[in-house]
Amino acid sequence: GENVEQHPSTLSVQEGDSAVIKCTYSDSASNYFPWYKQELGKRPQLIIDIRSNVGEKKDQRIAVTLNKTAKHFSLHITETQPEDSAVYFCAAPGGSARQLTFGSGTQLTVLP
Amino acid sequence: NAGVTQTPKFRILKIGQSMTLQCAQDMNHNYMYWYRQDPGMGLKLIYYSVGAGITDKGEVPNGYNVSRSTTEDFPLRLELAAPSQTSVYFCASSKTGQLGNTIYFGEGSWLTVV
Numbered sequence: 028g029e030n031v032e033q034h035p036s037t038l039s040v041q042e043g044d045s046a047v048i049k050c051t052y053s054d055s056a057s058n059y060f061p062w063y064k065q066e067l068g069k070r071p072q073l074i075i076d077i078r079s080n081v082g083e084k085k086d087q088r089i090a091v092t093l094n095k096t097a098k099h100f101s102l103h104i105t106e107t108q109p110e111d112s113a114v115y116f117c118a119a120p121g122g123s124a125r126q127l128t129f130g131s132g133t134q135l136t137v138l139p
Numbered sequence: 140n141a142g143v144t145q146t147p148k149f150r151i152l153k154i155g156q157s158m159t160l161q162c163a164q165d166m167n168h169n170y171m172y173w174y175r176q177d178p179g180m181g182l183k184l185i186y187y188s189v190g191a192g193i194t195d196k197g198e199v200p201n202g203y204n205v206s207r208s209t210t211e212d213f214p215l216r217l218e219l220a221a222p223s224q225t226s227v228y229f230c231a232s233s234k235t236g237q238l239g240n241t242i243y244f245g246e247g248s249w250l251t252v253v
Contacts, residue, residue, distance in 0.1 A: 059239050070229065070244040071182070078239065116181055120188075125240070126172070126197065129181035 029054045029121020034129030038059050041138050048133045051099040056122070057119045061127070062091060065114045067086035074115075102123045107137045140165050142192045145230045145245035150156040152220045152252045160215040160248050162230030170233045172197075172242070173205065175226040182229065188213055189236070 030053040040046045050060075061076035077084045077100065084091050088107075090128045093100040104111055114134050118127040145162045152158055164171065169190050176184040184197030188207040202224060204216040213232075217224060230245040 031181075037178075043170045061242075070246050072244070076239075100248075126184055126187060129183075131181045132179070 028059065029119055029120050029128040031117060031121075031128045031130045033117050033133060035133060035136045037136070039136045039138060042109060043109060044107055044138075046102075046104045046107055046111070046135055047101060048102045048115055048117070048135070050101070050119070050130050051097075052119040052121070052128075054121040055095075055098065057121055059120055060091065060093060061118050062089075062102050063116045063118065063129075065116065065132075067113070071116060074121065075126075078130065093107065104135075109137050109139055111135060112137045140195055142166065143232055143245035145228075145248055147248060148246065149249045150251070152217070152250065154220060154222065154252060156192045156218070156220050157216070157218050159232070160217070160228055160249075160250075162213045162215065162245060163211050164213075164232040164243070165211065166232060166234075167210065168232035168234050168243075169210070170236060170240075171207065172233075173203070173213070173215045174229045174231065174244075175199065175224075176211075176229060176247075177226050179233065183227075187213065193199050217250075222252050224250065225252045226250060 033050045041113040058079040063071040064074045090103045114132045117130040143164045172187045173185040183199045186205040188194045228248045233240040
């Protein structure tokens with residue numbers, strides 16, 4: 028089944044700096060990689076995703092890059108703001124049910 | 140649209156008790172899911188359904204049961220609650236399969252088994 032590892036588990040950055048979160052996956056057949064943001068006490072919400080036929084996708088201050096050869100993908104947040112503070116989850120398809128397998132999450136804290 | 144609605148939001152159960160977490164969606168989505176989220180951990184898939192009358196096990200189905208009699212509803216049943224089932228439970232839905240389709244989550248149900 029799919030194994031998704033996410034690093035780091037916690038990340039603190041100064042407001043205005045960039046943040047990078049990396050995930051690796053094991054199933055070479057995986058072809059879709061979403062990122063979810065979960066604010067404290069709230070539900071996870073999709074913020075960006077990428078399919079395996081592209082190497083990078085941007086949406087304003089966030090971007091995701093994919094390296095299929097190395098089987099890793101990363102979330103990049105530029106010009107971080109306090110409202111970016113949250114837990115971020117990556118995911119990849121696979122597992123016993125061939126559904127999304129989520130990483131263990133990264134707690135991002137943006138310091139004012 | 141209300142999206143995905145789940146109840147109750149908070150519940151304390153005693154060991155051995157049973158309960159049902161309710162979930163409903165009004166987006167006419169075919170796929171529905173139940174996840175659990177333990178502290179500091181990711182989301183683990185318990186059960187999922189691709190349509191009314193069809194359910195299948197996820198990664199961690201033991202101790203749970205589901206049914207899908209309508210497109211809108213997907214209740215999760217806990218039988219003989221155990222402390223290991225203390226967790227936050229999220230119901231979710233998507234139009235079609237997860238690959239490339241946004242999953243919409245409910246607000247979560249905090250369950251404590253004592």
